[in-house]
Amino acid sequence: MTDLQALFERAAQEAADFRASLDGRPVQAPADKAEVRSRLAVPLPAGPRDPSEVVEQLIDAAQPGLMGTPGPRYFGFVIGGALPAASAADILAVGWDQCAFNGHLAPAAAAAEEVAGGWLKDLLGLPESVGVGFVTGAQAANTVGLAAARHHLLRQVGWDVERSGLAGAPRLRALAGAERHATIDRSLRLLGLGSDALEAVTVDAQGAIDTDDLRRVLSAGSTGEDRPSVVCLQAGNVNTGAVDDLRTAITVAHDHGAWVHVDGAFGLWAAASPSLRHLVDGVELADSWGCDGHKWLNVPYDSGFAFCSRPDVQTAAMSYTASYLTGSGAEPGAADYTAESSRRARGFAVWAAVQELGRQGIADLIDRCCDHARRFADALSAAGLEVVNDVVLNQVLVGFGGQGAEADRRTDAVIARIQQDGTAWMGGTTWRGRRLMRIAVSNHLTTTADIDVSVEAVLRAARGLTD
Numbered sequence: 001m002t003d004l005q006a007l008f009e010r011a012a013q014e015a016a017d018f019r020a021s022l023d024g025r026p027v028q029a030p031a032d033k034a035e036v037r038s039r040l041a042v043p044l045p046a047g048p049r050d051p052s053e054v055v056e057q058l059i060d061a062a063q064p065g066l067m068g069t070p071g072p073r074y075f076g077f078v079i080g081g082a083l084p085a086a087s088a089a090d091i092l093a094v095g096w097d098q099c100a101f102n103g104h105l106a107p108a109a110a111a112a113e114e115v116a117g118g119w120l121k122d123l124l125g126l127p128e129s130v131g132v133g134f135v136t137g138a139q140a141a142n143t144v145g146l147a148a149a150r151h152h153l154l155r156q157v158g159w160d161v162e163r164s165g166l167a168g169a170p171r172l173r174a175l176a177g178a179e180r181h182a183t184i185d186r187s188l189r190l191l192g193l194g195s196d197a198l199e200a201v202t203v204d205a206q207g208a209i210d211t212d213d214l215r216r217v218l219s220a221g222s223t224g225e226d227r228p229s230v231v232c233l234q235a236g237n238v239n240t241g242a243v244d245d246l247r248t249a250i251t252v253a254h255d256h257g258a259w260v261h262v263d264g265a266f267g268l269w270a271a272a273s274p275s276l277r278h279l280v281d282g283v284e285l286a287d288s289w290g291c292d293g294h295k296w297l298n299v300p301y302d303s304g305f306a307f308c309s310r311p312d313v314q315t316a317a318m319s320y321t322a323s324y325l326t327g328s329g330a331e332p333g334a335a336d337y338t339a340e341s342s343r344r345a346r347g348f349a350v351w352a353a354v355q356e357l358g359r360q361g362i363a364d365l366i367d368r369c370c371d372h373a374r375r376f377a378d379a380l381s382a383a384g385l386e387v388v389n390d391v392v393l394n395q396v397l398v399g400f401g402g403q404g405a406e407a408d409r410r411t412d413a414v415i416a417r418i419q420q421d422g423t424a425w426m427g428g429t430t431w432r433g434r435r436l437m438r439i440a441v442s443n444h445l446t447t448t449a450d451i452d453v454s455v456e457a458v459l460r461a462a463r464g465l466t467d
């Protein structure tokens with residue numbers, strides 16, 4: 001066995017051991033950042049070292065600071081898991097070290113993105129003609145979608161934003177629900193539209209956009225002729241899981257000539273489940289979409305998708321050429337659909353995830369997570385806790401009694417206890433002025449038994465504080 005083989009096998013073995021340990025080890029990492037930092041902060045060596053020693057030292061130092069995020073009882077943020085074949089495919093992507101700029105530089109990487117991209121459109125109910133770029137996550141995907149919007153809307157009024165920039169350009173309007181994801185604001189900032197361009201539209205009790213208010217805000221802005229507008233909709237509110245009424249909202253927006261971008265980081269996956277597809281009814285009518293692979297598809301970090309109804313608009317907004325880029329130009333390459341040039345070969349892991357689960361397996365994964373969320377909600381409310389949201393997807397918001405500063409403090413204390421306990425990991429959120437515990441179920445490994453022991457852990461933590 002060569003040294004490289006031994007080294008790779010050691011790394012793969014360590015990764016597999018870590019995964020195998022997840023069910024039994026505390027979800028919260030035993031060591032905090034400061035501790036791991038002090039272990040990693042060895043002197044910068046004067047010269048080369050033995051690679052296997054370096055790897056052993058890294059494993060030793062990093063291990064105690066690893067979170068159980070890929071494990072079955074991590075319910076913080078919306079984190080997803082990592083499917084076996086998808087994880088192995090990502091190990092290959094690193095080992096193969098391909099630069100997925102285009103099909104000339106990396107034929108296999110580009111082909112995998114093309115094929116997997118086709119399957120994604122099929123699974124997510126998007127038209128076959130849609131353009132797709134593989135990106136780091138929904139943040140990047142939102143940026144690509146909104147860049148396409150900016151290109152298209154300004155082009156329509158005779159302004160070439162790629163050439164002329166925004167100085168002197170007609171001002172675009174950006175409308176989004178009051179409970180949009182904060183990445184929308186950052187994307188608008190990065191694109192030079194500024195957060196002041198954002199006009200917040202009222203949302204309903206669950207945080208979904210109020211389509212009457214959307215109509216009102218769009219109309220209020222029209223002075224004879226509508227100003228070019230982009231409307232950002234959401235499939236999957238990070239707190240409640242609520243999905244906007246996409247069909248109505250898109251129709252209203254299109255009546256006003258607006259571009260519609262849907263942030264569907266995790267919620268777009270409802271489309272892959274026959275029993276939940278109704279939640280995203282009409283999603284195919286939008287103009288661009290952002291979605292994650294690393295959340296609900298359970299592809300390892302990082303993996304996201306930027307879709308655009310018009311590939312020509314997407315590439316007009318994103319691509320560039322240079323004299324040394326032989327093989328590009330004739331046909332847009334992978335990087336022409338994203339904001340990156342040199343890119344990790346993300347297509348292999350997505351290809352593997354979709355093959356590993358198949359259409360039915362993906363539908364089952366989505367359904368199962370939602371069933372688990374329901375089970376959490378039922379058990380916690382049966383125990384007297386307050387479930388604050390309508391559990392329509394995989395998100396559950398839990399209150400620990402009362403409102404105000406004292407209740408907020410108690411909620412944070414319960415959450416801290418749960419995290420210390422190590423059985424499960426839930427995070428906190430402030431929603432409608434109130435501290436709440438937030439549960440997101442998005443991992444293929446999670447079983448009903450995991451939900452039941454996690455409910456026990458929550459009740460234990462809550463009791464410990466009220467006794």
Ligand SMILES: *Cc1c(COP(=O)(O)O)cnc(C)c1O
Nearest residue numbers: 137138139140181183263265292
């Ligand atoms: C997670 C999330 C994002 C950001 O996605 P990243 O994968 O972190 O880039 C955007 N929107 C929503 C609704 C999300 O849940």
